[in-house]
Amino acid sequence: MTAGGGNRPTVVVTRRLPAPVEERLAQEFAARLSGDDHPFTNAELQAGLRSADALLPTVSDRISAEVLAVEPLRARILANFGVGFNHIDVTAAKVRGLVVTNTPEVLTDDTADDAIMLMLMVARRGGEGERHVRSGAWTGWRPTHMLGTRVSGKTLGLIGMGRIGRAVARRAHHGFGMRVIFHDPFPPPADVVADVAAEAKATVEDVLREADFVSLHSPATPATHHLMNARRIALMKPTAFLINTARGDIVDEAALVTALKGKQIAGAALDVYEKEPQVTPDLLTMEQVVLLPHLGSATHETRVAMGMRAIDNLKAFFEGGAPRDRVA
Ligand code: DGY
Numbered sequence: 001m002t003a004g005g006g007n008r009p010t011v012v013v014t015r016r017l018p019a020p021v022e023e024r025l026a027q028e029f030a031a032r033l034s035g036d037d038h039p040f041t042n043a044e045l046q047a048g049l050r051s052a053d054a055l056l057p058t059v060s061d062r063i064s065a066e067v068l069a070v071e072p073l074r075a076r077i078l079a080n081f082g083v084g085f086n087h088i089d090v091t092a093a094k095v096r097g098l099v100v101t102n103t104p105e106v107l108t109d110d111t112a113d114d115a116i117m118l119m120l121m122v123a124r125r126g127g128e129g130e131r132h133v134r135s136g137a138w139t140g141w142r143p144t145h146m147l148g149t150r151v152s153g154k155t156l157g158l159i160g161m162g163r164i165g166r167a168v169a170r171r172a173h174h175g176f177g178m179r180v181i182f183h184d185p186f187p188p189p190a191d192v193v194a195d196v197a198a199e200a201k202a203t204v205e206d207v208l209r210e211a212d213f214v215s216l217h218s219p220a221t222p223a224t225h226h227l228m229n230a231r232r233i234a235l236m237k238p239t240a241f242l243i244n245t246a247r248g249d250i251v252d253e254a255a256l257v258t259a260l261k262g263k264q265i266a267g268a269a270l271d272v273y274e275k276e277p278q279v280t281p282d283l284l285t286m287e288q289v290v291l292l293p294h295l296g297s298a299t300h301e302t303r304v305a306m307g308m309r310a311i312d313n314l315k316a317f318f319e320g321g322a323p324r325d326r327v328a
Helices: 019-028 042-051 090-095 108-123 126-134 163-176 190-195 204-210 253-261 300-318
Strands: 010-013 030-032 054-056 077-079 099-101 155-159 179-183 213-216 241-244 267-270 289-291
Touching (some): 010 042, 108 163, 108 213, 108 241, 126 289, 155 204, 163 179
Parallel strands (some): 010 054, 054 077, 077 099
């Protein structure tokens, strides 16, 4: 079966995708697009796996072992729209003979921009200030009004120094004159570290003790689940801020709430949540917290690029080649 031929592979797409991506999918495949963008149930995911050659899921679809136990299984590839694939049980996918691909690189810059935006918003009270103006409470400029924390020149601590962590480091160091420290069990090459004058730390704890801003850039794995637990959050300075654009369950949200309430840290800025899209209700009430709805890759440019990358992976697979972004 080849893409573009009369007998085109059938691809089930779980969510609405940007128009150029849906147009190309419709040209190259027998694409079953999402009309109404509703989240698929397990039964709908299984119906896709039973009836199509490929599934194109997104990071909000939970492709569990239970879902993958479907019989009969027709699909041969899960072409994920997103770089993170912790929502897919990759072990179960392998057992079922499914290839899994993701969409790295194309979202690096936008996600790094998102982390910088969160850092500035939480330090300079951007969200709080906007709420203040919109509510009509603002009475005018005054020297002591809504003072925040300076970002420029401070110490940024990166937990994870992969593609996105490095892009954040470049912005922070070259743009804001920040000192960069990091911990990564797989550190980047020396020239990358030198470019941002970064200092590698032997442990996560070493980063937490020194950083004014801690930004998380680890993948979500069993080893990083609740990496930021009560004990580690307590190591942060009382003046420090926690930024998370990686995955929600890297942070123990209940422990974060306790730390914020007890003023153990100055604030937090989150793009991702432990039980997404649910947000721990206490966080919604805290002015020292910035909350965004998983916007890391949310630009027109990147979402189109992610879709094209997923299509390229599907094409390579159905043409008998090796998909560029195979993760399983
Ligand atoms: C990803 O790709 O994993 C992001 O979280 C969503 O763009």
